[in-house]
Amino acid sequence: MNVPSLKKPLIFVGPPCSGVSLISNIVFHHPALCWLDENFEKHPTSNFQHKLFKFTSKWRSKSNDYPTNSLMSALANDFSPTPTEATLFWDLMTRDDVDFYRGFARGKLASPMEISEISKILEARVASTEKERLALRFTGPARLCYLQSLFPDAKFVHVTRDPASTVNSIISSQEWEFQGKSMLWWRGAYSLQELAQYDLLRQHAVAGTAFQLNKLLQTTRQEIEEVNADLLTVNYEDFVANPQQVLLNLLEFAELDPDLNVGRALKRSEIRCSNKVLKMPATDINTVYTWCPAP
Template sequence: MNDTSSALNKPLIFVGPPRSGVTFISDLIFHHRDLCWLDKNFEKHPRSDWQHRLFHYASGWRNHAAQSSSLLGSLAKEFSPVPSEAISFWDESTRDDIDFDRGFLRGKHATPMEITTIKDVLAKRLILSQKAQLGLRFTGPARLCFLHSIFPDAKFVNIVRDPASTVHSMISTEEWEYLGRHLLWWRGAYSLQELAQYDMLRDHAVAGTAFQLNKLMQTTKQEVQELDLDLITINYEDFVKQPQDAVSQILSHAGLPASKTIDVALKQNEIRGSNKVLKMPATDINTVYTWCPAH
């Protein structure tokens, strides 16, 4: 492969709220031998040809680690790369008003210069790592308008989960305590009325978190309706019940063949679907569905 203009055809892009299964499901799919994805090394050195070439072997170590219970497999797992959203790369490659960390990017489009810059780096990674297709992941706001302006032929996968389970999982993490438990974490899509509504909820962790989750899901739904996207939605609960069916659906959507390495990773990973709703007080469950009805 040596044509950078066609190297990025039909990338596979996962989106979805945090704690909804986006990371887990995309990490499984990224075991596919044909997929190139971003990791911490890319985030630190996105323009390093050596790092791109090394990824070809490092991703192979990761697949070997998933298949082996030997000492060598354990070592491979210890030193193999882990998929990353590489947010710093996207922030550094875009203008000041594009906030990939906390912004919804509602109605935002990439400039021709941004498209060229981003595609040049990602195409080189794809070519030098000897992979056939790019895979990306973004949690939080889906940023579909901006991403679609860069990759108009992208294959999107939207991962969603029951709102009560998602909210319970979010407020149970230490990270959320310092992010959005008592403030609006994601920015740029709220009306004045919504901001006033949140002011009344900011001291109630469950209601405030559900309010923010609802905005994530609502904005994604609006962008899907506005844009001509090639997108499928996977419910995490359905994935837990029939993981192989969900994997097959994603691979078919992406135009990828079945993968033995993904099958092995599925067997090696514990697919858990603990019903977080059952662990919440009934009043909290009602609060979640009041502020975040199932979409």
């Protein structure tokens, strides 16, 4: 077997509720890709967990071969791993001022020690699972400066969605009630003027959430320009309208051959139309676009 490398890792980024998890989960069915699961997050250096992943991840693809409501499909799904962002791993491996839980990490670069230690663990993961490429996913701040300093030849996929639809989905989630509904959830990129502005919005869930979403999108655009990232932007509405073509374009960008497993995963996925925003009150829609204009 060739010496493992982290050449051209595929990294998905995007705001929460933008479709980044759905699209990446489908692409992660590609047999060439090695991704991270909950067991890796808990035991990132365990060779046993890597080998277990190699076996159980096959069940994830196998589940697409069985009828949707069959017992075998249910068993395959129950016993197969699912992709995760592995936030605990990234927080453990990075210094205090690089926060993969709530931080923007604006302008932060990986230190030589971080590059060495993180690469060593991820190379072992790829080698143990006998995959060709590493694949990662991050929702929230893109952290492109840090990630590209860690993976100079990374191929990034930035998933975006209509701001009103995104805000509507975010504030409908139970987690947001205890996260950013009435406080700034992501930290480290706001000016004093922006902090003062948010104080006037914090009691208005729609406006406050749109304000935070705008900051995510704004900082990602800035980072794309700063690092000149090899990046493909995927619009969720385009994906809903023509998922097969969008996936083909994505795989071509990623330098991955079309694969039946990805196609089968697409057919089994619940792709929801993003026009739920039409159910929002007109005043809320206007509020979203006031604080987070559509690009």
